[in-house]
Structure formats: structure tokens, C-alpha cells
Amino acid sequence: MKALSLCNLRKTYSNGFEALKGIDLTVEEGDFFALLGPNGAGKSTAIGIISSLVTASSGSVSVFGHDLNTERDLAKSCIGLVPQEVNFNQFDTAKSIVLNQAGYYGLPHKLALQRTEHCLKQMDLWDKRDTISRRLSGGMKRRVMIARAMVHAPKLLILDEPTAGVDIEIRRSMWKMMQEVNQQGTTIILTTHYLEEAESLCRNIAIIDEGRIVEHSDMASLLARLHIDHFILDLAEPLTSAPIIDGCQIELISDKVLNVAIPKEIGLNHLFSQLTAQNIKVMSLKNKTNRLEQLFMDLVTAK
Amino acid sequence: MNVSIAFKTIVKKEIYRFIRIWPQTLLPPAITTTLYFLIFGKLIGDRIGMINGASYMDYIVPGIILMSVISHSYANVVSSFYSTKFQRNIEELLVAPVPNWIILSGYISGGIIRGLLVGMVVALISLLFADFAVHNLTIALITAILTATLFSLAGFINAILAESFDDISIIPNFVLTPLSYLGGVFYSVDMLPPIWQTISMGNPILYMVNAFRYGLIGVSDIDIQLTFIITGGFIIALVILCLYLLHKGIGIKN
Numbered sequence: 125m126k127a128l129s130l131c132n133l134r135k136t137y138s139n140g141f142e143a144l145k146g147i148d149l150t151v152e153e154g155d156f157f158a159l160l161g162p163n164g165a166g167k168s169t170a171i172g173i174i175s176s177l178v179t180a181s182s183g184s185v186s187v188f189g190h191d192l193n194t195e196r197d198l199a200k201s202c203i204g205l206v207p208q209e210v211n212f213n214q215f216d217t218a219k220s221i222v223l224n225q226a227g228y229y230g231l232p233h234k235l236a237l238q239r240t241e242h243c244l245k246q247m248d249l250w251d252k253r254d255t256i257s258r259r260l261s262g263g264m265k266r267r268v269m270i271a272r273a274m275v276h277a278p279k280l281l282i283l284d285e286p287t288a289g290v291d292i293e294i295r296r297s298m299w300k301m302m303q304e305v306n307q308q309g310t311t312i313i314l315t316t317h318y319l320e321e322a323e324s325l326c327r328n329i330a331i332i333d334e335g336r337i338v339e340h341s342d343m344a345s346l347l348a349r350l351h352i353d354h355f356i357l358d359l360a361e362p363l364t365s366a367p368i369i370d371g372c373q374i375e376l377i378s379d380k381v382l383n384v385a386i387p388k389e390i391g392l393n394h395l396f397s398q399l400t401a402q403n404i405k406v407m408s409l410k411n412k413t414n415r416l417e418q419l420f421m422d423l424v425t426a427k
Numbered sequence: 428m429n430v431s432i433a434f435k436t437i438v439k440k441e442i443y444r445f446i447r448i449w450p451q452t453l454l455p456p457a458i459t460t461t462l463y464f465l466i467f468g469k470l471i472g473d474r475i476g477m478i479n480g481a482s483y484m485d486y487i488v489p490g491i492i493l494m495s496v497i498s499h500s501y502a503n504v505v506s507s508f509y510s511t512k513f514q515r516n517i518e519e520l521l522v523a524p525v526p527n528w529i530i531l532s533g534y535i536s537g538g539i540i541r542g543l544l545v546g547m548v549v550a551l552i553s554l555l556f557a558d559f560a561v562h563n564l565t566i567a568l569i570t571a572i573l574t575a576t577l578f579s580l581a582g583f584i585n586a587i588l589a590e591s592f593d594d595i596s597i598i599p600n601f602v603l604t605p606l607s608y609l610g611g612v613f614y615s616v617d618m619l620p621p622i623w624q625t626i627s628m629g630n631p632i633l634y635m636v637n638a639f640r641y642g643l644i645g646v647s648d649i650d651i652q653l654t655f656i657i658t659g660g661f662i663i664a665l666v667i668l669c670l671y672l673l674h675k676g677i678g679i680k681n
Contacts, residue, residue, distance in 0.1 A: 137681065169681075172681065175521075175522045176521055177518055177521055177522065177680060177681070178680060178681045179676055179680055179681070196524065197428055197524035200522065200523060200524040201428065201524050203522065205518075205522050207513070207518065209514075211509075211514065211516050211519070212514075212516050212519065213511075213514060213516050213517035214514065214595055215447075220440075220443075224436055224440055224519070225519055225523070226435075227432055227433060227435070227436025227439075228433050228436060228437075228519060228520060228523035228525050229428070229433075229523050229524065230428040230429040230430065230432045230433055230524070231432065232429070232432065233432075245608050272519070353610075
């Protein structure tokens with residue numbers, strides 16, 4: 125079943141800016157889907173329309189088969205939204221924020237209390253339940269928003285840059301949590317500027333640019349299109365000039381560091397055998413750039 | 428979906444909000460009205476004598492109670508809903524399957540409850556200064572509830588259309604306060620020159636103050652039925668306007 129279906133969705137703001145120019149998009153049930161795009165590409169507008177915060181100029185949105193115009197309540201009940209910026213009452217406690225949201229979705233009080241406890245525990249916030257939310261750290265505030273979005277057990281969870289501005293430790297714990305939520309059957313749509321995040325979490329991807337979908341495929345086949353990998357090699361001994369290997373572009377960054385661009389068809393074995401033949405000993409190697417980042421740049425700059 | 432749960436959630440949240448900040452919401456009217464009763468009722472009132480068969484203190488008590496109901500029902504909704512907009516937690520309601528009429532009735536109920544609660548506080552304080560038997564409690568209660576409803580709705584519209592905190596103080600300062608003072612709280616409209624009597628008839632607060640005064644002390648310059656018709660008409664018109672604004676998402680959606 126399709127968790128989300130957008131059909132010829134358009135949005136023109138009152139100032140004449142055309143944020144969406146007729147996008148079509150489908151997300152399958154159970155997917156972990158990345159919606160990427162540069163700033164101002166139309167991601168937040170699309171998410172705003174799906175979550176009823178922005179009125180579409182034309183087109184249709186269907187959530188688990190429920191049309192957002194004709195079966196609004198059913199469609200809304202399927203969605204949980206974690207917005208980009210903190211948007212809860214900062215004078216309320218974490219518990220009351222989540223509990224009130226359960227009330228807005230019509231959960232009876234007893235069930236709302238159970239769900240609130242479950243979600244706050246899942247977000248590791250139960251100990252902070254009675255803390256006024258403005259006293260929580262940035263990472264905790266984001267987790268409060270995730271708990272709030274999860275309290276009515278939505279089938280589709282939309283995370284709009286959930287890890288922006290949080291430290292790497294919290295980010296990784298949030299990745300783990302998102303994966304667990306997805307494994308439990310919740311479809312997730314993630315927008316993020318951390319392309320490493322999208323690459324490691326998501327199975328399918330759409331890239332939106334200037335109000336149009338410029339790419340919509342599964343992550344594996346998108347990454348397979350990348351022909352050249354870039355590596356940084358740390359050497360044991362200093363060099364005075366970059367070695368020459370057929371098919372590879374090698375640059376000497378400093379006397380013990382090489383920047384290597386190597387086509388996929390050549391492979392690392394060939395590179396290492398050639399370096400060994402030239403008595404160059406490699407101590408360590410790392411990817412120079414995130415692979416998805418490179419594809420992303422190729423797609424959004426290819427106009 | 429059970430919309431009554433969403434309604435109860437909004438109302439409970441609203442009540443909790445103004446109870447939590449009681450030094451800002453419940454205490455000031457108690458102090459202000461005590462001063463009104465002392466200065467206008469006691470010190471000046473003793474020199475004025477009777478108005479329409481009532482002592483000046485008894486005469487001004489209903490108007491002062493209703494003035495508190497008006498300003499606090501308005502203030503509750505305008506400040507709460509505008510803050511909700513400003514902090515963007517209105518999005519919590521917009522993403523959920525809460526019908527617009529439930530959002531409206533939840534906030535309006537909060538305004539009515541605060542207005543009536545403040546009215547009760549002022550009424551209790553008035554017992555220290557005035558001494559009268561309630562003439563018709565039903566009319567007094569209905570008038571207070573209709574008045575609180577009307578001004579809660581007006582506050583809601585102000586909050587929807589406001590784009591800054593300045594915008595939510597303009598109406599109370601420049602419209603509501605003058606209309607309240609000119610609404611016959613401290614005087615009988617019969618005491619005015621004929622031209623001002625006619626102009627005063629265009630002030631809806633005059634009708635509500637007089638109906639409430641009739642309920643409490645049995646004295647009114649205005650036909651009570653006319654008050655209910657006018658107030659009811661305004662309420663219907665404002666409800667329609669509020670629902671239209673919510674439906675269109677004006678001020679709350681892109």
C-alpha cells in the first residue's frame with residue numbers, strides 16, 4: 125500500500141513565488157524515505173501541505189489511501205510531524221506537551237497517559253517529564269517533539285531535519301531510535317541536510333530542486349551511478365611528488381597525505397598493488413566525501 | 428474521532444494557563460476594582476446620592492463587575508491564541524484532526540471561564556462595599572455569559588489578525604476601554620445631553636451593562652430583550668467570521 129501519494133502538487137505563495145511546480149511522489153508503506161533538496165527547494169512547503177500547515181494551490185495528497193481534501197480527519201490521523209523548529213509551548217512540561225497532543229487526536233485519558241509514558245520512555249525523557257520544556261537541552265527538545273509526534277501511533281512519521289544542530293552523540297542515538305520506529309512498521313519520511321544520515325538510514329530517496337522532483341529512486345541504484353570514488357590515504361613515509369598510476373588521479377596534499385580519485389572499474393586492489401610496487405606504504409584510508417553528497421551536488425547543479 | 432476529548436483538552440489547557448499565572452490574571456482585577464469601589468463608590472459616591480432609586484455604590488457595582496468580565500474574557504483569548512500563533516504551537520492543533528469549531532469553542536470556553544471567574548472575584552469584593560439583594564440571578568448570569576462569549580470571540584478575531592504583540596493591545600486600549608467607560612458603568616444614560624444619549628445607543632456595552640444591572644439591582648435604562656437580541660446577533664456574526672477565518676487559514680496558515 126502507498127503510505128503517501130502526491131499528485132501534481134503545486135504551491136504558489138501570495139507574493140507570486142512558485143514553491144512547488146507540480147510534483148508527483150509516492151512512498152510505500154514501511155519505507156524509510158529521504159526527501160532531500162537545497163534550501164528553498166520546496167521540501168518544507170511539500171511537508172507543510174502534507175501535514176495541513178500550508179494550503180496547496182492545486183494537486184492532491186493521499187495518505188494511506190485517504191485523500192487529504194475529502195477524508196481530512198482520517199488522513200491527518202495517519203500522520204505524525206516532527207517540525208524543523210521547536211514549536212511547543214516552552215512553559216509547559218514535557219509530559220503535558222505530549223499528553224495534550226494525545227488529547228487533540230482524541231485518545232481517551234487513560235490511553236493517552238499510557239502512550240505518553242511509552243513515548244517519553246522511548247525517547248529517554250521519562251525522568252524529565254515534569255521539567256518545564258524551556259529548561260531542556262536542544263537535543264531533549266527535539267526528542268520531546270518526536271515523542272509528541274509518536275503519541276497517537278501514526279502510520280507515517282515525517283521528520284523535518286530532526287537532527288539539525290544536535291551533537292553527534294545525540295544524533296546517533298536519534299538514528300537508532302528512528303531505525304527502531306521504522307522496524308516496528310512506521311513509515312518514515314526524513315528530510316535532512318546531513319546526507320550521510322540519509323545514506324545510512326533511508327532505502328528510497330527523492331531529490332527536490334526549485335519546486336521539481338529531479339530524482340526519485342532507491343538509494344542503492346542512485347549510489348551505483350557514482351563512477352568515481354575519492355579517498356584520502358595517509359602514508360608511512362613522506363613523498364616529494366605524487367605517484368603516477370594509470371586511470372587514477374592522484375594529488376599530493378602534504379608530504380604524507382594523498383588525495384586519490386579512482387574509477388569504480390579499476391578498484392582498490394589495483395591501486396594498492398601499484399602503490400606497493402612503488403614502495404609506498406599506506407597506513408590508513410578514508411572516503412574524502414560522502415558519496416550521496418557528491419551525487420546530490422551533481423543533480424542540483426546540473427541545470 | 429472523539430472531538431469532545433480534543434475540546435476538553437483545549438479547555439483544560441486554557442484553564443491551567445490562566446490559573447498558573449494567577450498573579451497576572453486574577454489578582455490585578457481584585458486590586459483595581461477595590462480601588463474603584465473605594466474611590467468612585469465610597470469617596471465620590473457618597474456626595475452623588477441616589478441614581479434611579481439606587482445608591483451610587485449599588486449602581487456602579489454591576490457595571491464594574493461586567494467591565495472586568497469584558498476585559499478579562501477578551502484578554503484571555505487574545506493573549507493565549509496570539510501566543511499560540513507566535514510560538515507556532517498552533518501547529519499542534521492544525522496537524523491534528525481537530526475541527527475548526529472545536530478549536531474555536533475550546534478557546535472561547537477558556538475566555539468565558541476566566542471572564543466569569545474574574546467577575547466572581549470582583550462580585551465577592553463588592554460585598555465588602557455594597558449591600559443589595561440580587562433582583563434576577565438568571566438574567567444576570569445569562570448577560571454575563573453572553574457578554575463573556577461575545578468578547579472572547581472578539582479577542583479571538585484580534586488574535587487571528589494580529590501580526591505583532593502591539594496589535595493585540597490596540598483594540599483593548601483604544602476601543603474596549605473607552606467603550607466600557609462610556610457604556611454607562613458610572614452613570615445613567617439619562618444623565619447625558621440628548622445628543623450623547625443617542626450616540627451612546629450605538630455602544631453595545633451600554634446594553635450589556637444595563638441588562639446586568641437589571642439582573643443585580645433591578646435598574647436599567649434599556650429594554651432587556653433588546654440587549655439579548657443585540658448581543659445574540661453580534662455573537663452569531665462573530666462566530667461566522669471566526670469560522671471563516673479559521674477555514675481560510677488567515678493569519679495561521681501559509
